[in-house]
Amino acid sequence: MDRTAWIIVTLCVLGLIAWEIYVAKQRLLRPTPISATSPPPAAPSATPAIVSPTPPSATTVPQVTPAPAAAGFPEKTETLRNSDIELHLTNRGGGISEAILLNHIAENGQRVRLNSPEHVPIGAIVTVPQTPDLAEFTIARSGDNTMELSRTSAEGVTTRKTFSFPSTPRTKDNYLVTMEVAFRNEGAAAFRSPQRFVALGSAAPIHGTDYSNYTRLTWCVDGKAKGIDVNWFAEQNYPLVGVQKRPAQEFYSERIAMDKDGGAEWAGVANQFFATIVTPLSGKADEIWGKRFIAGGTETKPVYGIEGAMGMPPLDLGPGETKTLKFEIYAGPKLYAVLAAMDHDQAEIMNFGIWKLVSQFLLNFMNLLHRFLGNYAAAIVVLTIVIKGVLWPLQNKANASMRRMSALSPKMQELREKYKDDPQRMNAEVMKLYKEHGVNPVGGCLPMLIQIPIFFGLLSMLGQAVELRNAKFLWVRDLSQPDTVAHLPGLGWPINILPLCMALTNVLLMRMTPKTGDTTQQRVIMFMPLIFLFFCYNFAAALALYYTTLNLLTVLQLYVNKRQPMPAPAKVTPPARVRKRR
Numbered sequence: 001m002d003r004t005a006w007i008i009v010t011l012c013v014l015g016l017i018a019w020e021i022y023v024a025k026q027r028l029l030r031p032t033p034i035s036a037t038s039p040p041p042a043a044p045s046a047t048p049a050i051v052s053p054t055p056p057s058a059t060t061v062p063q064v065t066p067a068p069a070a071a072g073f074p075e076k077t078e079t080l081r082n083s084d085i086e087l088h089l090t091n092r093g094g095g096i097s098e099a100i101l102l103n104h105i106a107e108n109g110q111r112v113r114l115n116s117p118e119h120v121p122i123g124a125i126v127t128v129p130q131t132p133d134l135a136e137f138t139i140a141r142s143g144d145n146t147m148e149l150s151r152t153s154a155e156g157v158t159t160r161k162t163f164s165f166p167s168t169p170r171t172k173d174n175y176l177v178t179m180e181v182a183f184r185n186e187g188a189a190a191f192r193s194p195q196r197f198v199a200l201g202s203a204a205p206i207h208g209t210d211y212s213n214y215t216r217l218t219w220c221v222d223g224k225a226k227g228i229d230v231n232w233f234a235e236q237n238y239p240l241v242g243v244q245k246r247p248a249q250e251f252y253s254e255r256i257a258m259d260k261d262g263g264a265e266w267a268g269v270a271n272q273f274f275a276t277i278v279t280p281l282s283g284k285a286d287e288i289w290g291k292r293f294i295a296g297g298t299e300t301k302p303v304y305g306i307e308g309a310m311g312m313p314p315l316d317l318g319p320g321e322t323k324t325l326k327f328e329i330y331a332g333p334k335l336y337a338v339l340a341a342m343d344h345d346q347a348e349i350m351n352f353g354i355w356k357l358v359s360q361f362l363l364n365f366m367n368l369l370h371r372f373l374g375n376y377a378a379a380i381v382v383l384t385i386v387i388k389g390v391l392w393p394l395q396n397k398a399n400a401s402m403r404r405m406s407a408l409s410p411k412m413q414e415l416r417e418k419y420k421d422d423p424q425r426m427n428a429e430v431m432k433l434y435k436e437h438g439v440n441p442v443g444g445c446l447p448m449l450i451q452i453p454i455f456f457g458l459l460s461m462l463g464q465a466v467e468l469r470n471a472k473f474l475w476v477r478d479l480s481q482p483d484t485v486a487h488l489p490g491l492g493w494p495i496n497i498l499p500l501c502m503a504l505t506n507v508l509l510m511r512m513t514p515k516t517g518d519t520t521q522q523r524v525i526m527f528m529p530l531i532f533l534f535f536c537y538n539f540a541a542a543l544a545l546y547y548t549t550l551n552l553l554t555v556l557q558l559y560v561n562k563r564q565p566m567p568a569p570a571k572v573t574p575p576a577r578v579r580k581r582r
Helices: 003-026 335-339 346-348 354-373 376-407 409-418 422-437 446-462 497-512 519-525 528-536 541-562
Strands: 078-079 085-090 095-104 111-114 138-141 146-152 155-162 176-185 197-202 215-221 225-230 234-236 243-248 253-256 266-270 274-280 287-297 300-312 324-334 484-487 493-498
Touching: 078 138, 078 146, 078 225, 085 324, 095 197, 095 225, 111 274, 138 324, 146 225, 176 287, 197 274, 197 287, 215 287, 215 346, 225 346, 266 346, 266 528, 274 300, 274 346, 335 346, 335 354, 354 376, 354 446, 376 446, 376 541, 446 541, 493 497, 497 528, 497 541, 528 541
Parallel strands: none
Antiparallel strands: 078 085, 085 095, 095 111, 138 146, 146 155, 155 176, 176 324, 197 300, 215 225, 215 266, 234 243, 253 287, 266 274, 274 324, 287 300, 484 493
16 A cells, blocks of 8 residues: 555544544443342431532542431332332432333343432422432322322421322323422411422433443523533543543532523433433523432442432512422433423433434334334334435436446546646546546545435434334344344453444445545545444444445445446537527
8 A cells, every 4th residue: 555545544543443442431331220220228317318429530439429318207108100100209308219110121121210219309309409408208199190298397388299190192101290399388477498409310321331421411491402421520631631621520510591591491310211301380490400420330430320400499488378389200211202292392302413303303204114014123124225215316326427437447547647746737637537528526425425414313313212122133132232142252342243244244335336536545445344343333233234234225226237238438528509699
């Protein structure tokens, strides 16, 4: 190879190494996630069990902080349940200590659990989220689908919470619960509360293959989602010079200007496939607070979860006055169709990014195909066939353009040899040759450019498509995870079959594609299968299934095109000019 080829290849290798380093930081060890299995809550102590956590550093790992318990009372729980979710309501702070999803299974065979007794209950109201004061509530059932929790403070203010499932025509995927909070001033003097925070609960990874950037604290302002993930709390450095950009952060806190932004419409915590979203219906939040915690892993490679709270404006109550606030709590899978049907842009928690429209369309179309086919692997294959069918005519034109360029290769090589000492003249003559023979040098790139948003839209969508969890296909046990069948002895490197099939079809596709461009470009293109293999090796098996199917269809199309006669190089006759009469 010449010098230019070596430079390009070296840059590609360095890029792959940088990507692998990034993946290694993002990839989680197999934890014992708090969201999947929850040890029994610790017995209450005589003093609050919460301690302010120590900021993490390179040498010390912060310890898991148990949830605070108010002094002097035993914890009691009651269960509120429908066909999709089971809520454990606790008298410790008057909220949801955990939500069990009855139709979703975690890796260990148990049902998926959101939040846990070790953390502040969802819907608990505290004044200082760093050191929450979880007072004792009385708890009583009020009907089959309603639970009431109440307490009276030392100031004579009674807080009464009512949890219930709203009526809905939906026969499945009902993960919404309403929380109505009534404050009544029983005292003789006016009462003004300090700012209060409503706890969002906690989120932690479900699978050992989850990426940490999916464990997020998210809130919505003016219909647009904002958020941070657990990596935000780590110290930030300039990697090349080793200078610290910012030390590790203990907490996250952001005020939201009510006069400018109007406040946050909702806030929530989420992992890769599940979320807890709290939406105030009687106002908006004016502050967001968050903290990360250790959810599993090892001392040298901890797995982090995140918990949060949203601040509500102070409350003024005159003597004998009652004010009621209403909240919606969604605790369930990130089902786009369900979230999009809600009234406050809750679907923005999907965080599809700049490929949002593409991801939404592909997800809805995949689910539509699944309704008819009953199998998500089949739906992905049919989705790929439809995409390829739409691009087929365009790819035919691109293939014809590449074949014409390939037919001109001898003449192009002659020009390169003739003007090898004058690159500008050489480029000008090559472009002149293209023009004379009616060849578009970028004609073969257009289908690839169109596939870029499709690829990244699928990548963003399939990374969070909870519908694919536990969906099987041949040897694949879960389309939302890598299709690992074994590990290399001694190295522990996973053996994923579908990405290897994708790489092999890429090689076959490359060998069938007409050779265009100079030898340097051709040698660089030879590394494309390796680059795709590195990028996609540990992604969801559904993505590798899509790309392998697409490659096979493209191979079929190239085979059909190659059976057509090879175009002979021929100059294009320019149209005759029509002389204008004066």
